[in-house]
Amino acid sequence: MSRIKVELKKKDVDTIREICKSFNNLPGELINVLHKAQHTFGYLPAEVQEVVARELNVPVAKVYGVVTFYSFFSMIPKGKHPISVCTGTACYVRGAENVLAEFKKNLKIDVGETTSDGKFSISCLRCVGACGLAPVVMVGEKTYGRVSPEMVKDILKEYDE
């Protein structure tokens, strides 16, 4: 897994400490702590995991083990405009895979990665409850329906600054 170096400020360390404390620093609450930490920081860099490990008194290796086991957790910050391609059953059968391939080709990144300028990231999700619009893509909070590979370039253009 690629590694991003982050320098935590004292404020950040305190935030992590508070999160741990809200779960009584129990090692068994590791997953909940990581959930909340990711919600706060957007992702879980190594430095955050180290503080969590120390506070809950579990080896850093174990924390890293949990972070890499659950696909929900990420060690890479999401892009400014996170792209989520639905690969649920309905979207999948209506060509979500081709749409996903087009996004990957255009942005030159894989699922779970972020473009080097930090603008876009790609993830997959399973069903947003809009199967009638399949295949569905979300960019940030905005939803796009009946997306075809040809539309991908235009969608990305909307986010030109």
Add this chain to the structure above:
Amino acid sequence: MEMVKLTIDNKQVEIPKGTTIYKAAKQVGIDIPVLCYMDLKDLNIEHKPGGCRICVVEVEGRRNLAPSCSTEVTEGMNVKTHSIRVLNARRTVLELLLSDHPKECLTCAKSGNCDLQNLAIMMGIREIHNEDIAEMSTYRMDTSPAIIRDLNKCIMCRRCETMCNDFQTVGALSAINRGFMSVVAPAFEMDLEDSVCTYCGQCVAVCPTGALTEVDHTRQLIRDLANPNKTVIVQTAPAVRVALGEMFDLPAGTLVTGKLVAALRRLGFKYVFDTDFSADLTIMEEGTELLERLTRHLSGDKTVKLPILTSCCPGWVNFFESQFIDMLEIPSTARSPQQMFGSIAKTYFADKIQVKRQDLVVVSIMPCLAKKYECTRDEFKVDGNPDVDYSISTRELGHLIKQANIDFHSLPDEEFDNPLGESTGAAVIFGATGGVIEAAVRTAYEIFTKKKLEKVDFLELRGMGGIREATLDFDGLPIRIGIAHGLGNARKLLEDIRSGKSNYHAIEIMACPGGCIGGGGQPLHHGNIEILKKRTAAIYREDANKPIRKSHENPYIIKLYEEFLGKPLGEKSHKLLHTHYVDKSKKIIYI
């Protein structure tokens, strides 16, 4: 106790409720094959993740097969351990494991001693179905100064993880990623060298395959022995002589000191010496240090740090350097016997035989993998030349003797060379947990009380209990001793000191179960802890057979101080026999 009656392979078994099928079967002599399972009885470690499914059995009325290592018995259960369904399932499981395993058995370091290979032999595997379409999971190799990780050979039994986290509480290893991508690795997949690993080697000692092995120094040794410009000398640790025999099918606990010396001489070492000699030297330095701190403490000096902790074990040193950095001043500054030997060999002895430091190769035979790392430490080098050039494990020595077609069994018993080969019983017991402190007490008592110690056996300091304590009578003064083996036990002891709960004068700590006799470089015990007990018994037999049993009575040690060192803790001793400790905690947290 509530008992449960059941039938296993048509045999009636009555066993306490809560027992697993695997253990119940064992009681009636049925040995169900296992792979990931590991039961280290006296160490309170039972590893039963139920992950490999080799141990499956058929339970009447149950839809699927049950993993016997983690399924508890129930009343009236009818178990078949080798029905055709069971045998087919086991074969499929094994074939699946093998389909993703490198077929390098001919060249693998674990060949002949591999649990996976043994199972394949036992099950008569002759082909692996669908091997051609099987994908191989690959992972980079990681080579540290002591341990090599080749995770292509990992079967995810996770025994290493249990030893590293639950027994040693080092926390260097964890299973990471998921499914086909999963491996056991340090945090953030850093190299072992950059992690909190102490090189204790207990992961290597329990690894069923060739995924975790020691760095092999035997090729280097063969080259050096053949080099006419080098004088190659050897030291052997106490625990080697009680375990090497196992490499040649001798029963565990056979003492092979004489044959060990003879084998080393035949391999071509110019001088065959004994780490026991420098163990005696360690007692002189460490014992004096204990007495010095004790005397200052008794005279009311508040700056003196007690308890004094032993510092012979390099795994333990690595542990406190990374996890107990607030206590770096407590351990004795005495170097380990391996390193004391090295520095005396490359000064005092090199002068005696008039060989230049760089032409003298000092090799150590150790039950330990952390020793491989220890001799690479910068503190133990002079102008880049290490005091001990490299260390080879008991296992490596066994292989080397076989390689040189030396018939170990027909070797005569030979004696160590002098001056660095003479030792006392006190030095021999360094190999077992409690031994270093017992040896220290034998000397410290006589120096402190100025009386002769009549009874040299301190049985209260011996045993396999993870944490032990005893109070000894130093002529009216009670001396409180603590002993721990296994780093998890050491952690408990240290936390009690830190919190002020305990008030020992001296503590001995060894990283491995049973002390050095259970070291990461010893012949594999395959989970049989009885082997460790037999090695321990042999250590105390060797001690009892020694004519001199107190370190300060070793005539060559007395001579070494007269001719060369001066006095314990003197200026020369300080330079050659003591060290300092480094804060390695930055490796864990960098914020």
